[in-house]
Each structure stands twice: as C-alpha cells, then as structure tokens.
Amino acid sequence: METISDILKSERQQAWRDELRKSMKAKERTSIPRVKMPEQDPHVRNKNHSEVNLGLTDEMAIKEAQRCLDCVDPTCITGCPVGINIPKFIKRIEQGEFLESAKTLKETNALPAVCGRVCPQEVQCEANCFYVQKLKKDPVAIGFLERFAADYERNSGNISVPGVDNKNGIKVAVIGSGPAGLAVAGDMIKWGYDVTVFEALHEIGGVLKYGIPEFRLPNEIVDVEIDNLKQMGVKFETNFIVGTTATVDDLRKEGFEAFFVGSGAGLPKFMNIPGENYRRIFSSNEYLTRVNLMNAANPDYDTPVFSGKNVAVIGGGNTAMDSVRTSKRLGADRSMIIYRRSIEEMPARVEEVKHAQEEGVEFMNLNSPVEYFADEKGNVNKMLVQKMELGEPDSSGRRRPVPLEGSEYEVKVDTVVVAIGVSPNPLIPASMPELEVTDWGTIKVDKDTMQSSVEGIFAGGDIVRGGATVILAMGDGRKAAKGMHEYLKSKVGKK
Amino acid sequence: MADLTTKYLGLSLSNPIIIGSSGLCASVDNILDLEKAGAGAVILKSLFEEQIMMEVDASLREAYRNDMIYSAKSESLDYIDLHIRERTLSAYIELIKEAKKRLMIPLIASINCVSSAEWTNYANRLEEAGADALELNIAILPTDENTGADKIEKVYFDIIEKILSKVKIPVAVKMSPCFTNLAQMVKRLSATGINGIVMFNRFYTPDFDINNFSEKSSNTFSAPSESGNVRRWIGIMSSRVDCDLAASTGVHSSEDMIKQLLAGARAVQVVSAIYKNGKEHIQEMLGGLHRWMNEKGYNTIEQFRGKLSQDKNENPSAYERIQFMKYFSEIK
Structure with missing residues (x-):
C-alpha cells in the first residue's frame, strides 16, 4: 500500500519540481533573508479595525518561496496538524502557479486563508523547518506563504471548489461551526455525505468569528471559506442549539446517522x-x-x-x-x-x-x-x-x-x-448523560478515531481539548471525519 | 446528670469532643455519622495548599503527555493551578453547603496554608457557604537557612490579619509547638483578635526504609504519650491568653480529655482514636467523662476546667521543669 511518504516522494520527483530545484543553488537559496510581512503603521492601525498584516506581494512571495530547499525529508509537514503538502504548495508559488498552490492547500485544509493568519507556525511547521533545525536560521515563512496563496485565489475570482463524490444519501450532523466543525464538514461533503452544520449563534464560524478580531482575521475571509463549503453542498442551520432547540435523539429520528460535536469551549x-x-x-x-x-x-x-x-x-x-x-x-x-x-x-x-x-x-x-x-x-x-x-x-x-x-x-x-x-460548553454533555467526560468537562474520545463513548458520536476541538488552536481543532476535525467515514462504511456494510 | 456542654470559639458545643480535621470529615455522610455518634463539633478535612500544588503537577504531566487534554498553547493550561484550586475549592464549598443543610452541630472549615498569598482570599467564600468557624492550620517548616525567625513568625500574623479582615465568623489558629519563645508567640497570637488557638499541629515526619533505601512515612496516628507537651502548654497558657484553647494530638481516652480540660482547654480534638477504635469510641470517651464528673461531684465542665493550670496549680514550677530530676539526681 502506498504511504503518505511514498506519495510525497513521488510528487517531489515530478519533472517540474526537479527542474525548479536545479534552477538555483542551495547556497543562493539559503542566503536570501526571510521576508518581512508588510504591516499597517502601528500608530495608525491601533485606531482602526482593519487587518494589521497587509500580505505579501507576488514578488515577495516568489522570493520567499525560493528559500525553500524542497527537502527530501520535509520535516515541516510533521509539524502541521492537518498534514499540508508544504513543499509542494511553496514550490507552486516559486513557479508562479499561485492558483495551483491554493489548490494544493485545499487538498488537506478547508480554511487556508484562516490558518495562514492565525496558526502558531513558530511552534508547528516553521519550528520543524530545515532552516531552524539544521541551519539555525529563520525558517521559511510558511504561514505568510499560505496566506498569500489563499488570498491570491480569493482575489482572483477563480476560487476552486474541490470536487465531491456522488451523493450517498447518508445524513451526518456537525454541531458547531467553528474550525473543527468546518473541517469535518469539508471532508464529509467531499466523500458524498449529506452534511448539515448546526450553529447556536446567528453567524457561522464559531470562534473564528466571535473570538478573533477583524484586525487579525477579517470576517469576510472566513465567509469566503464558508461559502466554498456551501458551494460544495454543506447546509448550515443557524440559531440552532443542539441540546435545546432539538436533542441528538430528535436529530437521530430525523435520519442523522452520525454526529460530530465541535461545540467548543465557551464558558x-x-x-x-x-x-x-x-x-x-x-x-x-x-x-x-x-x-x-x-x-x-x-x-x-x-x-x-x-x-x-x-x-x-x-x-x-x-x-x-x-x-x-x-x-x-x-x-x-x-x-x-x-x-x-x-x-x-x-x-x-x-x-x-x-x-x-x-x-x-x-x-x-x-x-x-x-x-x-x-x-x-x-x-x-x-x-x-x-x-x-x-x-x-x-x-x-x-x-x-x-x-x-x-x-x-x-x-x-x-x-x-x-x-x-x-471551559468546555456543557450543553451537549449535560443533555447526554451517557457521554463520558473528563474531570474538566471535556468529552472523552478515542485518539485515533475521535469517537466518543457513544457509538456514532464523534468530537474534537476545544470540547475535547479544553482550549486549543484553530489548526489543532481542524486536525481533530479531519481525524474525526475519517473515523466517522469508517464507522458509517462499516454500518452500511452491516445493513 | 452532668452537663457536658462547653463553649469554644463562641460556639455552643454539646460536649468538648471535636473531630479534628482529617479524612473522617471529608464527606457529608461521614460527618452525619460522627454527629450521630455524639461529636460536639467537626472540623472539615483541610484544604491543603500543598496538595493542590501536587495536583497541579500531576495535571500538567498528564496534559503534556496527552495533548487531548490541553494543548500547550491553551490559556486554560497556563492558569491550570488557579483552575484546579477553584475546582477543589468549589467541591469544598459544596461539602460545606450540603453538610450544613443536614447537620445540627457546629461545622468548622479548615485551611492549611503556608503563605499569606491569594489563598487567604478564599476564606470569605467558606464563610458564605455556611461554615460556623474557620481553623487556620498554619504549618511552616523553617528549612530555609536564609530566613530568620522574625520573618517566619510574621507570616502567621500576616495570614491572620488578612483572614480577620475578610471574615466575621470565629477564627482559630492551629499552630506548631516549634518556637523559640512559645509562650510569647501564643500570647501575641491570642491578642490578634482570633477566637482560639489549637495546640498543636502534628507534622508528617519522614522515615527511612533501610532495606529499600527509600523514604516512607512514620507513625500516621498519634499516641497518648504525645499529649504531655500539649498538656504542659495549655496548662501554662490557659490563664494568660485572650482566646480559647483546644488540645490536639494524643487525646485517645476520656482520661486524656479530662486532663486537657483540667489544664484549661475548652475542647479537645480527636482523630487517631476514632480511626483506631471507630466512631463508637466517642460515646466511650463521653461516658468516661460523665462518670468521672459524677464521681468528683461536678455538674458542669466550667467547675473544673483549668483547675490544674499553672496559675492554679500548687506546684507551678512543675510546668517549667524540663529534666527528670528525681530519676537522674534523686532530687524531687
């Protein structure tokens, strides 16, 4: 069976990557200083709510992408909770194929423009970059480049909508529209499921909207990513509190066969x-x-x-x-x-x-x-x-x-x-006494499948971790989607 | 029939037996059983600053081993000690509230503190929960060679000052016997405005397992022989202090209790004897006190309390004698 590592190697050996590597000596690449993100002037920006970081220009992004050595063993990927093919998306930028770069990001990340802005890259992908590990130099600005590719695509008007499998008619419910829930929805819809996201507030996006200010993550950016999911077929129900408006049992009666609880930590x-x-x-x-x-x-x-x-x-x-x-x-x-x-x-x-x-x-x-x-x-x-x-x-x-x-x-x-x-939102655990929780009120899950103590109920993000980062929540969501997919396949097989 | 009632910290007790702060008083059901068995009052298991810190360490270890609990970037993890303290305190407050709903005898909350930090801020929450009084178990082992006695003693007064500014319920201090001038320390503490002093703390003492070269705990329970030093100091101080005194450590029988009352204590704290003999032992001790009072013709505890304290004793110097002269030099 082909492993992730095999796939990465074979992609690296593609002619365009090989050619690009040879186009510049490693020494030349490592001598380029790390790009500086253009920002609003501090004394101006502290009086407005517009985004602080202004984003890289095409030239700046290409120059920064040239720093990436396209390593044989891309350790940066191990630092990414959603496993983005980092060298590939960066090399697409170096090549000038910005839309292709964005497409690569979307293969594993439903919210690249968000992650490029709010991930703690310095302790994740960038901490594992060859520049830090071996050269003791500033890492490649992976986060800035991720943001660049996602923004380029959005501004180009050519937003790619990932393809989805044929509809299988199986209904799944995602409780909470934060990063974990959106990641589950993104993967499940690709695999042909009928996905509905239930959101307690009037706005979709969870912590991305209510928790992170405009000057760091404009709501408009989140909306574009959500719109992408809508175009893929994900349905959203706002002002819907699972546990109050309807219980999980009520939803089961409506035909939902699996649930993902990503109700966050709002207390x-x-x-x-x-x-x-x-x-x-x-x-x-x-x-x-x-x-x-x-x-x-x-x-x-x-x-x-x-x-x-x-x-x-x-x-x-x-x-x-x-x-x-x-x-x-x-x-x-x-x-x-x-x-x-x-x-x-x-x-x-x-x-x-x-x-x-x-x-x-x-x-x-x-x-x-x-x-x-x-x-x-x-x-x-x-x-x-x-x-x-x-x-x-x-x-x-x-x-x-x-x-x-x-x-x-x-x-x-x-x-x-x-x-x-x-603290974790207590509503779902309180409405489901059979759901096992920790002393901290977080839902107990299997670390590999993210399934809770109740069959067919999966959980991830802050409701499991008690407080995490956007990308960790998304990593949980992707893992849970895989677990849910396997669970539903075996359930259908038994019928 | 003899009247066994006493007053301690301004609280009316049906008898002088207080079940000391321990695991015996860690649940509502146990506390109710102790009341049924005849206890005059109960002191809840202490909220231990040290214990909370150990729980914090355990939680941190678990969190770093299993990021499904908390990720390193989490603000909750950054303040986990506060959150654990709050969780522990909330459980304690619930215990007080539940116990108070069903208990007739006085309920005394206990805090084991080693500093006057933010910990003392929680005292008024214990008061609001319904505790009838508060016992401060101040336990400082002076192991730092750079800290002078005055600085250590000051911690006691700082804690007391802070607590008294926070609560209106009576406050007692359970203290250590290890002071250069214990009489002066007791006197000064009694003048702070506290309502009682408990003599004394019984410290955990490490022992060695010489076969496995490891540390182990020594005698968990007290022995009646340990009550002598307590008796001495209650006898010396009972007429000199401005607050109540209670005896703790080594009170195992009615005779031990009577001796402490004769020295001037208003109440005694019992723990080890209950662990060893069961809750029924309370009735045995009360029966013994009752019989002795009848034999001696006392109707109330106040009639004999302090009768053998230093100031009323025919041989006051005996309290201050520290060598066994009779045995070693034949001088009586």
Whole structure:
C-alpha cells in the first residue's frame, strides 16, 4: 500500500519540481533573508479595525518561496496538524502557479486563508523547518506563504471548489461551526455525505468569528471559506442549539446517522478573587464577542461595550492579546497586559505579542491581580496588583509564579478583561448523560478515531481539548471525519 | 446528670469532643455519622495548599503527555493551578453547603496554608457557604537557612490579619509547638483578635526504609504519650491568653480529655482514636467523662476546667521543669 511518504516522494520527483530545484543553488537559496510581512503603521492601525498584516506581494512571495530547499525529508509537514503538502504548495508559488498552490492547500485544509493568519507556525511547521533545525536560521515563512496563496485565489475570482463524490444519501450532523466543525464538514461533503452544520449563534464560524478580531482575521475571509463549503453542498442551520432547540435523539429520528460535536469551549473562567463581579469586569469571551459579532464598538448600536480609558487585560495568551489590542482600538489611553509570568512564558503567538508592543500596549509581566475595587455605582475603578517572581519549575518545566509578599500596589482601571482560559460548553454533555467526560468537562474520545463513548458520536476541538488552536481543532476535525467515514462504511456494510 | 456542654470559639458545643480535621470529615455522610455518634463539633478535612500544588503537577504531566487534554498553547493550561484550586475549592464549598443543610452541630472549615498569598482570599467564600468557624492550620517548616525567625513568625500574623479582615465568623489558629519563645508567640497570637488557638499541629515526619533505601512515612496516628507537651502548654497558657484553647494530638481516652480540660482547654480534638477504635469510641470517651464528673461531684465542665493550670496549680514550677530530676539526681 502506498504511504503518505511514498506519495510525497513521488510528487517531489515530478519533472517540474526537479527542474525548479536545479534552477538555483542551495547556497543562493539559503542566503536570501526571510521576508518581512508588510504591516499597517502601528500608530495608525491601533485606531482602526482593519487587518494589521497587509500580505505579501507576488514578488515577495516568489522570493520567499525560493528559500525553500524542497527537502527530501520535509520535516515541516510533521509539524502541521492537518498534514499540508508544504513543499509542494511553496514550490507552486516559486513557479508562479499561485492558483495551483491554493489548490494544493485545499487538498488537506478547508480554511487556508484562516490558518495562514492565525496558526502558531513558530511552534508547528516553521519550528520543524530545515532552516531552524539544521541551519539555525529563520525558517521559511510558511504561514505568510499560505496566506498569500489563499488570498491570491480569493482575489482572483477563480476560487476552486474541490470536487465531491456522488451523493450517498447518508445524513451526518456537525454541531458547531467553528474550525473543527468546518473541517469535518469539508471532508464529509467531499466523500458524498449529506452534511448539515448546526450553529447556536446567528453567524457561522464559531470562534473564528466571535473570538478573533477583524484586525487579525477579517470576517469576510472566513465567509469566503464558508461559502466554498456551501458551494460544495454543506447546509448550515443557524440559531440552532443542539441540546435545546432539538436533542441528538430528535436529530437521530430525523435520519442523522452520525454526529460530530465541535461545540467548543465557551464558558469563561475567572480568578475568583474579591471584587471580580463588579461592573465593567468582562470575560474575554464577552468582550470580544460583543465587539466582533455584535458591533459593540459602535456606540449607536443597542449594546455598545464600555470604551475604557484604563484597561487591564489579565492573561498572556492570544485571547489576552486580542482583547488588549481591541481595547486600544476602542480608544483606551492605557491598555495593560497583566501577566503573572515573564514574556518568555507567554502562550500567545510571538507575532501577536510583537504587534501588541508596537501598538503601545503596556506589558506588566510578573504581576497578578488580587482584588478589585469599585465606585459607588459598582463600576470597577482600581485593582490591587501583586508582584510575582519565578520560582522552581513545575512538572511542565516552566517556572512557577510565586507571589512576592508585601508587594501589592494599586492600579487605576475602568475596564478589566479576564482572559485566563475557558471551559468546555456543557450543553451537549449535560443533555447526554451517557457521554463520558473528563474531570474538566471535556468529552472523552478515542485518539485515533475521535469517537466518543457513544457509538456514532464523534468530537474534537476545544470540547475535547479544553482550549486549543484553530489548526489543532481542524486536525481533530479531519481525524474525526475519517473515523466517522469508517464507522458509517462499516454500518452500511452491516445493513 | 452532668452537663457536658462547653463553649469554644463562641460556639455552643454539646460536649468538648471535636473531630479534628482529617479524612473522617471529608464527606457529608461521614460527618452525619460522627454527629450521630455524639461529636460536639467537626472540623472539615483541610484544604491543603500543598496538595493542590501536587495536583497541579500531576495535571500538567498528564496534559503534556496527552495533548487531548490541553494543548500547550491553551490559556486554560497556563492558569491550570488557579483552575484546579477553584475546582477543589468549589467541591469544598459544596461539602460545606450540603453538610450544613443536614447537620445540627457546629461545622468548622479548615485551611492549611503556608503563605499569606491569594489563598487567604478564599476564606470569605467558606464563610458564605455556611461554615460556623474557620481553623487556620498554619504549618511552616523553617528549612530555609536564609530566613530568620522574625520573618517566619510574621507570616502567621500576616495570614491572620488578612483572614480577620475578610471574615466575621470565629477564627482559630492551629499552630506548631516549634518556637523559640512559645509562650510569647501564643500570647501575641491570642491578642490578634482570633477566637482560639489549637495546640498543636502534628507534622508528617519522614522515615527511612533501610532495606529499600527509600523514604516512607512514620507513625500516621498519634499516641497518648504525645499529649504531655500539649498538656504542659495549655496548662501554662490557659490563664494568660485572650482566646480559647483546644488540645490536639494524643487525646485517645476520656482520661486524656479530662486532663486537657483540667489544664484549661475548652475542647479537645480527636482523630487517631476514632480511626483506631471507630466512631463508637466517642460515646466511650463521653461516658468516661460523665462518670468521672459524677464521681468528683461536678455538674458542669466550667467547675473544673483549668483547675490544674499553672496559675492554679500548687506546684507551678512543675510546668517549667524540663529534666527528670528525681530519676537522674534523686532530687524531687
């Protein structure tokens, strides 16, 4: 049987790849410096919601693609949760065949324009690039190139719609339209299934829409990718809460034979410190959802969000960076990140931290809030912050934050956003007691098939991982689609 | 019939036996059984700062081994210690709420803390859940050669100050006997505004398995012989402090209990004896106290409590004697 590795090798041996490799010496390729992504000026962009990164030009993309050595053993692919054929799509760019490049991306990734923007490439594909591993140089800008190819295709008007198999008439339900759900839908529709995605909110896209701000991932980009799925035949039902509007059993009666639960992790977590219930202390979920999805940045709307002047965001992840940069765009004079470890330990993407710093966000690392205070109306007006130091490493190897006794000091704030993680959405597990969950409320699944403890119910993304990246969720979705496909094939075979 | 009631931390107890903080008081059913068996009050199993940190480490190890739990980029994982603490605390609060719905005797919550960090912020949540009082089990083993005694002692006062500013329910401190000037420390602690001091903490002591060259735990249960030092200090301090005293460690029989009451304790904490003899042992101890009071003609505990404390003792110097003079030099 032909393995993935065999396929990659045979594709690499194709004449056009061989020719391209020979067109330039390896030394010439490695001497090209990594491309710099054109960006909006920090002092301009921190006052608008338009995308920060402007994208590579054709010339820049080709030059960057030339850096790729088209390795015999492309280690970069091992770092990609959805297994994109990275050298192939990059070599198509070098060749100038941008539409072909986009087509390659879509073979394994339903949302390339999204992933090119929000994946933490520095710890995935780019971390495994030959330049990093062997040459100790900056990696090929795989993420930038992915974005370039996907954007080129979109802007060209020649958006390729992947082909689909003949309809087999088997109905499958996808619960949640976030990245995991969209990945399942993309694969299942290709294999001929009748796919319906049920979304609780009024907009399709899940965390891609409500969680990630326009300046990082414009909703329009997500919509184009969703439209692609629609063209392939995927049906979407919005304002439909599985577990409330209809249960899984109700849907079974309607003929759905397999389910994918990708309902995400929408329950915010708090620190549970005194005063955390005061007004204008938001969870990052609420803050970002209101701005991203409900137009709360517009004071003329019904539910505008308060535009604080002194905003503290608690946490050091991507959600914290999104929140603090949003506050800057809403007009804050002082936008602060309050993080209890140092910048090196932050889980946020390196690029997000860099962008936040450039935009004037103040990083108060090694600090943690201990109490909030409010004015007579109950609006938060100051916080007590304690300094921390890094102690002994914990079992993950990261140094533990240790409070410095007596170091507390006050910080004036009028808005606080707490971004310290989320819990899985409990609705589906609560409506299905037979579904096994972990102590954390995440659904237990088989790691290979993503099938839950209930036959025919698969799960992936944040509802399984408790909080992951877009690409990991998509990887889960693709794995679950394969598991579901095998399950349905064997089920049909038994009939 | 003798009246066995006593007052401890301002709470009315039907008798002086308090079931100390332990696994005995870790579930509502067990607590109800202890009440049925005759306990005067119960102290819930401690919320251990150290235990939570161990759980954090275990969760982190599991998360890094199995990324199906948490991915390394997850903000939840970044704050997992807070989330585990919250989960543990929520379970504890539920225990208090459930127990309070069905329990008649006082329920005392217990926190085992080694620092005055954000941990103390949780005290008012225990109060809101319905705990009748709070016992602070402050256990600091001074192993850092660079930290002076004054700094370690200050941690006690910092914790107390923070807790007292957070809660209105009575607060007791369970302390260690290891202080250079224990009398002064007890006196100073009693003047902070706390309602009681529990003498003393019984520390886990590591032992060695000499065959396997490994560490093992030593005696898990206390022995009656360990109660002597507690008795001494309750006897010395009971008339000097501004709060109640309770005896803990080595109280296994009615006789042990009576001795502590004579020294001046308002109540005793019992754990090992219940583990060894079962919950029925509470009735045996109460029966013994009852019989002794009848024999001696006491109707209430207050009539004899503190009768042998240092200030009322005919031989007060005995409390301060630390050598066995009679045995070693024939001087009585």
